[in-house]
Amino acid sequence: MKRTPLIPLALLLLVAAVFLAVPAMSQQDMTTVPTEGFKQTTRLPAVFAHDAHNEKAALADCSACHHGEKDGKRDNSADTSGIPCSDCHSAQAKPGKTPLMRAFHRQCMGCHMDKQKGPVTCGDCHEPAPKK
Ligand code: HEC
Ligand code: HEC
Ligand code: HEC
Ligand code: HEC
Incomplete structure (x- = not known):
């Protein structure tokens, strides 16, 4: 028993x-950020080698990008790794909600600008892999 x-x-x-x-x-x-959440795209997918990027940028905390939701607000203590951003951020604008493209742009560029490292111009993200 x-x-x-x-x-x-x-x-x-x-x-x-x-x-x-x-x-x-x-x-x-x-190697690139998935574009499934968008009905149609006008740009090439953004270059993003997930694990290599996070290792280089020393991002050990998954919830730095994969945050959650609590009472309609962003919950930075939750880890939603593996859940597409588009589950919570829709491509269509909704009042009080950050739409999908802006969610990506703010998260990616926001950190790059803060750290003064990583691409911040359109062509440096929306292109085939940059030359190294
Ligand atoms: C730091 C990287 C980064 C930069 C810089 C950036 N984007 Fe994006 N952008 C993304 C990501 C990530 C997505 C969402 C998924 C994808 O496209 O791969 C996206 C999505 C988009 C989309 C919606 C999807 C589509 O293809 O229609 C457009 C439009 C767009 N970006 C235009 C721009 C323009 C214009 C600029 C310059 C002003 C720019 N982006 C700069 C990362 C970036
Ligand atoms: C710099 C931001 C960032 C960090 C840090 C990060 N991720 Fe991600 N991850 C992403 C983005 C962006 C996607 C694509 C999201 C989408 O499809 O909307 C993603 C997708 C994923 C996926 C889905 C893969 C697929 O092919 O569908 C998994 C699983 C994942 N991440 C796990 C993790 C784990 C585990 C960690 C911590 C060790 C982590 N991530 C840290 C940005 C990040
Ligand atoms: C479980 C739901 C959920 C997931 C998954 C999620 N978010 Fe969010 N996010 C929220 C909520 C809720 C807010 C606050 C309301 C809003 O701005 O839409 C938010 C806010 C944001 C903001 C605005 C923060 C600010 O300071 O204005 C950005 C940027 C963002 N999310 C990017 C992302 C990205 C990129 C991903 C995928 C890697 C992601 N989110 C995944 C729920 C989620
Ligand atoms: C929390 C901080 C942070 C976030 C969020 C972030 N990055 Fe970065 N990224 C960095 C740093 C730091 C570097 C510079 C790494 C180095 O070379 O030392 C970088 C470098 C890059 C590079 C240059 C090539 C490489 O892999 O080193 C690309 C492309 C890039 N980021 C794309 C993205 C995209 C697309 C997103 C959003 C999905 C994103 N980043 C989100 C911190 C971040």
Whole structure:
């Protein structure tokens, strides 16, 4: 009787491990920011080698970009890694909400400007990989 809960727990952990391994691969393979949240695009996708970028920029805290939501407000203590920004930021403007393009631009450029590192001009992000 006392032991039975261990089996479902072990199964759950196994399922979780398999589940987590899949998005981890796509995040490693990411070279540009996905554009799925936009109905149509006018620019090439923004260059963003997820893991390499975050290593170079020394961003260990996932919630620096993947924040959450609490009472309609931004929750910086939540970690929403793997959830597309477009789940919460729609391409269409809504009152009191940051639309998708602005959400990306503010987050990416905001930090680049703060740190005075990283691209801030259109062509440096919306282009095939910059030469190194
Ligand atoms: C720091 C990087 C960065 C810079 C600089 C930047 N963007 Fe973006 N932009 C993004 C990201 C990220 C997205 C969302 C996903 C994507 O396009 O890959 C985006 C999305 C867009 C979109 C909506 C999607 C589309 O293709 O229609 C437009 C339009 C756009 N940017 C135009 C601009 C213009 C114009 C400039 C210069 C004034 C600019 N961006 C500068 C990163 C950047
Ligand atoms: C500099 C900002 C930034 C940081 C820091 C960051 N990410 Fe991301 N991550 C992104 C962006 C942007 C996307 C694409 C979001 C979208 O599709 O709307 C993304 C997507 C992902 C995805 C989905 C991959 C896919 O192919 O669908 C996973 C998983 C992920 N991140 C995990 C993490 C984890 C784990 C950490 C911390 C170790 C982390 N991220 C830190 C910006 C960041
Ligand atoms: C779970 C929901 C959720 C997710 C996922 C999410 N956000 Fe947000 N974000 C919010 C809420 C809520 C706010 C505050 C209301 C608003 O501005 O829309 C906000 C605000 C913002 C702001 C405005 C902050 C300011 O100072 O004006 C930016 C920029 C932003 N998010 C970028 C992003 C990016 C980029 C991603 C994906 C990497 C992302 N968000 C993912 C919920 C979310
Ligand atoms: C919290 C800070 C922060 C955020 C958010 C951030 N960056 Fe950066 N980014 C940096 C720093 C710091 C560098 C410079 C790294 C270096 O070379 O030392 C950088 C460099 C870059 C570079 C140059 C090439 C490289 O990989 O080093 C690109 C392209 C870039 N960022 C794109 C983006 C895009 C697109 C986003 C939004 C999805 C984004 N960044 C969000 C801090 C940030």
